[in-house]
Amino acid sequence: MAISTINAKMASSVETFALYRTFERALEQCNDFKLGGPGIVGLVTPEGKAAEDYKACAVAFLYEGVERDDWDNVGYACISATDKPDHVKSEFAGKCWRRNRAIVITETRNLPLLVSVAVDKFIELDTIGEDDLRVACAYVLKLKMTAKQARQLLAFPPDLMFAAIRRNSTAADAIRRLNSVSPTSPAVKPIEESLPRLEELHGYGDAKEWGLQLAKDLAAWKAGILKWSEVDRGLLLSGPPGVGKTIFARALAETCEVNFVATSVVQWQAKGHLGDLLKAMRAEFASAVNKAPCILLLDELDSIGDRNTFTGEHASYSIQIVNALLEALDGSVKRDGLVVIGATNFPGKIDAAIRRPGRLDRHVVIGMPSSADRVAIIGQMLGEHELTDLHTLGPLTEAMAGADLAQMVRDAKKRARREDRRVTLSDLTSQLPELIQITGYYRHTVAIHEAGHTVVGNALGLGMFVGVTVVNQLNPRFELQSAGGARFEFPALHIRNEQRFRDEICLRLAGIAAERLILGSHGDGCGLGPTSDLAIATDLALQMETKTGMGARLYQFGKGTAWDAFGAQSVPWLMDRVDEILRREMARAGDIVAAQRSLLLAVTKELEDTGFVLPDRFDHLRKEFEKGPSVAPIKRVRDPGRRASGTSQGDSRSRSSKEAQR
Known part of the structure; x- marks a missing residue:
């Protein structure tokens, strides 16, 4: 399925092309959907834009590259703010409801409940920005303009601006014509927002620390104190x-008091064929060098690709792009004063040569903001709307990125403006789903599961027990999340032989064993997601059989991960061997929890009542129920003829992934 298709309709209009960029950018917040996954996404138009304006965007995104026989599986609906509820429901039911992939483009969030609950996620569409206008003009009209000219054009009403931008004309001509339309009227001048400095940003961790040090080094270089060779010249930001990777780069430029240039492979591709693309790439680097000191942002760097993965007739094309970028990063001409930042969502897809010393050799990850960072971000975005009790939003906004928080604050401000008042805390909380309380039988089940990990882990003496928890609530925004966890810490370096592998598998399966012992069966949470207990236990068994020589064969399979290299279909005995290991360790975990049933139930009750058990409390409970050494339950189980060998590092943190209610 094509996920980013520019059809003839897109290429026929600057406005449509620019809108399509904002359309695709919004869908990046639903990456699975953008990559062809199922779902219903709601896109909320910016003020002044009609839903129908995005009709061509929806058609290009959903239908281009899709076989005509599959068109019935996709659909879209355009909802006007003036549409009656019955019309909205009818439009949605006919065009979106039973489709595998659908987009609802709406001018309002005030929709019938039937529509609101069916949509997986609502996303605010951005207004057309200067980069959108520049790329659209370059692609559709072959018209080049500076960032300053783009800002000047965007200051005019959109209908007048797009009417003035014509083929075989220049941006300067368009600006002159627009200024001459009504010379007596003052030019439209939007409110300019000051760009934040890096010092003012929250939630950037190591990236912020790196950036502040760069600012000091650049200041020293400008003062002639530091050689350019001693300054970090490249960063991979993932x-x-x-x-907020782009926000970080802009804020860094403000703090360093240097020029800022943002570009991407998509912009280079808009220039035309391969020769034009390479010319655009080199021109962008040359422009940034001329503006030095300057920070050059290469956005969506993973779209460059990795030469080791290129195959087929287009491999040569892609290899030439990577080679040209490497040449630009090396700087065949002197590039003192130029710092290059590559931004990506997928650092694993970056060619290894790009990350070598002298290029983008530093790699910093910007993670999701912490609870305290989220509160600070919200407070900063509220500006003059100071609120008390903002700290209550910390746990309520769990797993929300900076962009999600910005949207929440924008919506809160919009709601307050409509009612001509200041923002209140309820304007923010009203946009958040009500948290699901973990109580009753569900809490009892989670407590049993985590108590099983705790009892078995301590019986095996596997690592240092840090504590076990059961959360009080889940967030319905997330399909999979942790309802509890038992945590064990290990030394950085330790022997990982066959027995160690088996102990880790036994610990992973202990939650299932405990549920079976007390409840008679286990829930599906043990196997949901790639980091679930059963998934990790299976992978450990696969490593034993295919990678470490600790299984039925001595030789090593493949070069990638066990499942990547082989599946049960191609190696029939492998599935049986993995299952045998898992069943043996499940039986051992069952023996341990059965022998220590009283302790298991005591830990379960404590978790149900308080939500946590710390090491001291566990030791106290164990002493109450200990009646002698538990030799039989922790008996090492080995297969005949297997060797115990090999070293590795491992993490045995236990998580119970539970499916959130929707």
């Missing part, structure tokens, strides 16, 4: 969508 993190999930919405954490």
Whole structure:
């Protein structure tokens, strides 16, 4: 399925092309959907834009590259702010509801409940920005303009601006015509927002620390105190969508008091064929060097690709792009004063040569903001709307990125403006889903599961027990999340032989064993997601059989991970061997929890009542129920003829992934 298709309709209009960029950018917040996954996404138009304006964008995104036989599986609906509720429901039911992939483009969030609950996520569409206008003009009209000219054009009403931008004309001509339309009227001048400095940002961790040090080094270089060779000249910045990688780069430029240039492979591709693309890339680097000291941001760097993965007839094309970028990063001409930052959501897809010394050799990850950072971000975005009790939003906004928080604050301000008042805390909390309380039988089940990990981990003496918890609530925004966890810490370096592998598997399966012992069966949480107990236990068993020589064969399979290299279909005996290891360790975990049933139930009750058990409390409970050494339950189980060998580092942190209610 094509996920980023520019069809003839897109290329026929500067406005449509620019809108499509904002359309795709919004869908980056639903990456699975953008990559072709199922779902219903709601896109809320910016003020002054009609839903129908984005119709061509929806058609290009959903239908281009899709076989005509599959068109019935996709759909879209355009909702006007003036549409009656019955019309909205009818439009949605007919065009979106039973489709595998659908987009609802709406001018309002005030929709019938039937529509609101069916949409997986609502996303605010951005207004057309200067980069959108520049790329659209370059692609559609082959018209080049500076960032300053783009800002000047965007200051005019959109209909007049797009009417003035014509083929075989220049941006300067368009600006002159617009200024001459009504010379007596003052030019439209939007309110300019001051760009934040890095010191003012929250939630950037190591990236902020690196940036502040760079600012000091650049100041020393400008003063002639530091050689350019001693300054960090390249950074790979990674993190999930919405954490603010571009904002970081702009804020860094403000703090360093240097020029800022942002570009991407998409912009280079808009210039035309391969020769034009390479010319645009070199021109962008040359422009940034001429503006030095300057920070050059290469956005979506993973779209460059990795030469080791290129195959087929287009491999040569892609390899030439990577080679040209490497040449630009090396600087065939002197590039003192130029710092290059590559931003990506997928650092693993970056060619290794790009990350070598002298290029983008530093790698900093921007993670999701902490609870305290989220509160600070909200407070900063509220500006003059100071609120007390903002700290209560910390746990309520768990797993929300900076972009999500910004949208929440914008919506809160919009709601307050409509009612001509200041923002209140309820304007913010009203946009958040009510948290699901972990109580009753569900809490009892989670407590049993985590108590099983705790009892078995301590019986095996596997690592240092740090504590076990059961959370009080889950967030319905997330399909999979942790409802509890038993935590064990290990030394940085330790022997990981066959027995160690088996102990880790036994610990991973202990939650299932405890549920089976007390409840008669286990829930599906043990196997949901790639980091679930069963998934990790299976992978450990696969490593034993295919990687470490601790299984039925001595030789090593493949070069990638066990499942990547082989599946049960191609190696029939492998599935049986992995299952045998898992069943043996499940039986051993069952023996341990059965022998220490009283302790298991005591830890379960404590978790249900308080939500946590710390090491001292566990030791106290164990002494109450200990009646002698538990030799049989922790008996090492080995297969005949297997060797115990090999070293590795491992993490045995236990998590119970539970599916959130929707």
